[in-house]
Amino acid sequence: MSELAIETAGLVKVFGDNRAVDGIDLAVPAGTVYGVLGPNGAGKTTAVRMLATLLRPDGGEARVFGHDVLREADAVRQRVSLTGQYASVDEDLTGTENLVLIGRLLGHRKPAARERSAQLLAAFGLTDAADRQVKNYSGGMRRRIDIAASILKTPDVLFLDEPTTGLDPRSRNQVWDIVRIIVAQGTTVLLTTQYLDEADQLASRIAVIDRGKVIAEGTPGELKASVGAGAVHVRLRDASQRPAALEVLTKILGPGVKPDADPVALTAQLSGEDSDREAAEQASRALAELAAVGITVDNFALGQPTLDEVFLALTDHPATEKEVAA
């Protein structure tokens, strides 16, 4: 086993009588992206804030590269950077001013801080926006200036709390690319998300958390194996052909095929052991077979399991927002 960047044991945070984080154990190998997946209110932000020394744990232990987040907070702060769920830059200041400010606080003299800021702004495609207040930035640009501020000093551990929530697909892809580059340079990234596909794309291991507890942990492959690799959604032209289609699909894809409420639609759950590629092959074989027996297909989609499906498989409830304790 390689060195651990983050290690927690029985980590607890209680707000009133709400156990926001309720005994979390994590082991994050150094130099990897670790995904923390869970719905709104699961306790992701609370957990990250404890690891980043912003919140005092009420129980358990957490270490970052061996340093206790409580007793050795300063040593932890030397090694981590945080990009919070809500902008962790000053919205009243310009892009340059924000980066120079952080640069100065890290100990750079003004000229060096200016130079480093210009470099970062260029690398993040923000040179043209350098002298505009951050509150006038688009969502994607804000995320980028925020991440830029987090790597002003290259951190050993970077916390990204829901870095793509609310972003358009293109900005999301940009953030994903940035994360891949950062981790390739040796930084450990702990990323929280509500999207399974995001964790699947980026993380080498994922912890699924629900109501303050880890309910599943493993590689994306292991996780999908326990949940199912996803589903094939088929829409037929003609409702009368559905029984025949059901028969064909069951023959190829196994017993997980069910008619939907919509009379022309069917959904086939793919079995979990299959890799994405095998799932795609199975699906295309099914499509060919349907065509061969003369069934007209209007729409055919291969979908990853949604967070709701993950939760239904792992617990007895969908991923609903946790009720806030009054």
Add this chain to the structure above:
Amino acid sequence: MTAAATEEKAATYTPAVESLNAVLAAGQAPPRPSAWSASVTFGWRALLKIKHVPEQLADVTAFPIMMTLMFTYLFGGALAGSVTEYLQFLLPGIMVTSVVMITMYTGVGVNTDIEKGVFDRFRTLPIWRPAALVGALFGDVLRYVTAGAVILVVGLILGFRPEGGVGGVLIAMVLLIVFSFAFSWIWTMFGLLLRSEKSVMGVSMMVLFPLTFLSNVFVEPETMPGWLRAFVEVNPITHLVAATRGLMQGNPDAGEITWVLVSSAVLVAVFGTLTMRLYNRK
């Protein structure tokens, strides 16, 4: 360049592996800054915020002018017979009242600022912990100086002629700023303690109104009933007014000046400590 054109460019941004790698490779930080240097950097942030939102200086210009005019003409005739005569007595007190009242915005500022995500970033930086708050107070000191200067100018126009001369007035203002800086730690504490901006305002008013009005700002305590005089004489504002008035009028009172300096030190020690305890726990 128009915003639309910038958006266009932003949308077509593709993270470049080489330039990001170069930036990451050069990401070693120098030794951490000193406590002083970190605080000054936060003071610079406060100045930048004033630069971007200059309207916030309206409080420290309009309010003092209003206070000076209002009380000079309201009480001038009745209390001293002549407005100019009363002004010689009133102006130091009005300056103290206005500046001490303005310290209230410190708490409101801390309360709104700390809720923003950027404070999370500051608190994860390996710097001297009180720096963010001390720096914010440096910015506030600039507001106190502005308010004090505005009142002095208005006073001079209305006929204020301090016997203490330039030196006396300057030392008096420095003393006032030192006390206000120390006094502001009460508000940073409430700013961290209370949930909303409104409640911070409420508490500030409850403390500041009695403190400034039940003092020697408007009338000499000799005219007051005994129970009120007892309060007025222990009120720190009374001592601050006595010290500044003495300096400005050319008969400095070493006892009062010492009293102000000692109480400033006590305020920082007590409320500074409480503030930092809250700040670390937040």
